Amino acid sequence: MKMQVHTQPEGIAEILLNGDLDAKGTGEIEMQFVAVTNAESKVLLNMADVGFLASIGIRTILSASKILNRRGGKLVLLSPSQAVEQVLTTCGVNSVVMITHDRAAAAAALA
Amino acid sequence: MISTLSIGNRLADLAAASDWLAAQGESLELHAKTRLAMRLCLEEALANVVTHAYADEGDHRIRLTLSAMADGLSLCIEDDGLPFDPTAAREPAVNDGIEKATIGGRGLRLMRSYATRLSYHRDGNTNCFILGFPRS
Numbered sequence: 001m002k003m004q005v006h007t008q009p010e011g012i013a014e015i016l017l018n019g020d021l022d023a024k025g026t027g028e029i030e031m032q033f034v035a036v037t038n039a040e041s042k043v044l045l046n047m048a049d050v051g052f053l054a055s056i057g058i059r060t061i062l063s064a065s066k067i068l069n070r071r072g073g074k075l076v077l078l079s080p081s082q083a084v085e086q087v088l089t090t091c092g093v094n095s096v097v098m099i100t101h102d103r104a105a106a107a108a109a110l111a
Numbered sequence: 112m113i114s115t116l117s118i119g120n121r122l123a124d125l126a127a128a129s130d131w132l133a134a135q136g137e138s139l140e141l142h143a144k145t146r147l148a149m150r151l152c153l154e155e156a157l158a159n160v161v162t163h164a165y166a167d168e169g170d171h172r173i174r175l176t177l178s179a180m181a182d183g184l185s186l187c188i189e190d191d192g193l194p195f196d197p198t199a200a201r202e203p204a205v206n207d208g209i210e211k212a213t214i215g216g217r218g219l220r221l222m223r224s225y226a227t228r229l230s231y232h233r234d235g236n237t238n239c240f241i242l243g244f245p246r247s
Contacts, residue, residue: 023125054154055218062214069209090224091217096209
């Protein structure tokens with residue numbers, strides 16, 4: 001799993017993930033992911049290139065979202081694949097974290 | 112029985128299990144959806160075992176067996192950990208807002224959603240957890 005961070009307008013930190021969020025992949029990026037979500041307040045998690053998502057990855061996402069929320073920040077998930085989005089909705093993540101395929105809507109939600 | 116694999120009880124061992132299952136899926140020419148379901152359920156079941164099954168820090172073996180049944184495929188996961196019936200475990204409630212959201216416990220929901228059937232029995236000191244999938 002590879003992770004890159006790009007700074008977008010309006011102070012949004014976009015995290016781009018590429019790979020699988022299984023036990024191995026999540027372990028590879030977790031420290032860096034936590035560091036970014038602890039340092040930023042507006043985080044856009046771009047999941048377009050996440051090929052597989054397991055509950056260990058969901059745990060990392062929800063944990064980050066909680067911490068951001070407590071600090072008055074927010075996490076939005078952008079463009080998961082159909083298969084990954086099905087895993088997210090099966091687990092009810094969509095009811096507690098915004099998931100969108102519309103970058104403008106994500107930016108508006110983070111503004 | 113189609114294939115069997117024995118792995119260790121560390122998180123690092125999950126990759127070998129996933130690779131084994133991917134090879135079986137390719138060999139059986141399974142549909143991508145079925146392969147995904149099997150991979151996801153295996154990941155969830157094994158993560159539970161390596162994380163929660165053992166009261167000690169020692170090395171244990173986990174046995175995986177893929178079999179063809181009359182109604183589809185059967186993936187059996189056997190471990191010598193503490194007795195645990197995943198089919199009887201409760202899932203966390205659906206959450207109201209991120210602040211109240213539980214962080215863990217979603218693996219069970221995924222297995223129940225992606226496998227066609229789940230069954231469990233204890234054989235001596237061995238947990239036997241069996242997941243069913245379509246053979247297509």
